[in-house]
Amino acid sequence: MTTSPENRIGTQGCVVVTGASTGIGAATARELAHRGFLVLAGVRRDRDADALRAPGIEPVILDITDPDHISALATRVDSQTTPLRAVVNNAGISVNAPVEALPLNEWRTLFEVNLFGHVAVTQALLPALLRESGRVINISSVGGKIAMATFGPYAGTKFALEAVSDALRRELAPLGVAVVVVEPGGVHTEMGERGIATTTRLAEAMSPDHRDRYGQLVQAVVALTAAGTTGGSTAEQAARVVAEAVTARRPSTRYTVGRDAAMITRLSRVLSDRMLDRVAAATLRRHHPKAAA
Template sequence: MTRPRKDPRKKPQKNELAVVSGASSGIGAATAQTLAAMGYHVLAGVRTDSEADAVRADGVEPVTLDITVPEHIEALARRIADDPDRRVLRVLVNNAGIEINAPVEVLPLSLWREQFEVNLFGHIAVIQGLLPFLRRSRGRIVNISSVGGVAALPVFGAYAGTKFALEAASDSLRREVAAHGVQVVVVQPGGVRTEMAARSGDISLELAAGMNTEHQRLYGDLINATVSSNTAFLERALPAANAGARIARVATTPRPRTRYTLGTDAAFIIPLARFLPARLLDGILAVSHRSRKQKSAPTPAPESVGSPS
């Protein structure tokens, strides 16, 4: 008897939910789309109606989710609890984030606090709100960290601080919930071509323009060289679609590692930061900064040749 062939166009029916925060664009949108293609019903966190319209698709249901707003998290928990198809929550991808880069001395405390509210406390709030559902399904939490969660480069102090903290919280959480059947995985992307990454350079230059004369003298060259280097690097960085596809695989692989790097730069920088002596790494970064400064410096105009006036 000949078995009927499976239609390759038909999506697998997993009858499970996945939540992705920060899903309006970039890595989050790509992750949501890939999980939906795998057969999950994805609750994609967005903040505006226009973002919802942009991400809505077969298997992708936009939900209003500013992770710093408790009422949004409570509404998401009710949506999961009252799911009309009684689907379990299998995957939570904590991806939402902001990046505002400036020297430690220069960045206003309000912007330090804003980054920690989004990049750390917001994710903890989502985890606290949804962990009971993941415990019932023996599900998985994927926290999107950064190469900055291991290597804190100049000008990236606040952003890196949030990611270092998320790394530590993820380690504690993983050890706390392992006995409950919940898995916790950290993904450490390097450079990825996203709107957030592109905007961060403009924000840094705007902050630099508002610095006082002394801060301009102390940090102006460093900021300009860093933004110039990052802008050039992003042109050849990992596309967001590739990053999202990789994260979706990490979220669903049967036996995940505790950490995954994302991109060749992360695979190179993270071991370097872990094993090189700190002073040696400082020296390498200082040499790199001097090189970037020279490349970004304007070329002097050639002197005219002729009779002196």
């Protein structure tokens, strides 16, 4: 006799997934619930909670930059008998803009969400993870390995997350908690589409001098990003990789998602900076707007 999914809820423990409204986060919540976990799925809005709620998935309103939300999440975790097996730090926003042209307040917002919010969630839930020898899964990006032109702000947050993950892994390994990084390449999600919209908005707000210097570059990056998200991996494929990081008996320190991610991470290890510059420039050149007749 097979056990129904409803009867398996929580048999594998509890997992917290941030940024679960759409994309990789939502797909990960569903994949883990299917595997018998109770998933506390962080969402920003009630309508997102209603869309995600299902057997094994308990949506929680969570803005990872709000200390009160994080405190409430920690209280919710501590109040249950189901052990916390993992935290998947997935919430994030995408911003691409030239370093010179992006206002500092935009930089700070990006780091608050993509780095400091993850640190805050991890700090709050580490006591529960330490009790159960759980693990921390940080969703990074190939942008945590290579920063193409205009990817400096976003990649800066991911490079920092990679560094924090390395330090945290070495701090927690003696205490029985594993730390794993997942590095997706191009994934077709709403986050990618929102990133394109944000990049376009920021480009329209650039000064005339900035538009002269970077206008065609930004257009090429938008086209490249659109091609990557359209032809990339699916959110469900990424979710299966995250689930492997959660459930593997001896997880790898890093997982990639998609062939593009695997290739880029290999290139970053073997090519010189100048060679990588040429590869990145050639990749963007194919997406530059055609010269006017």
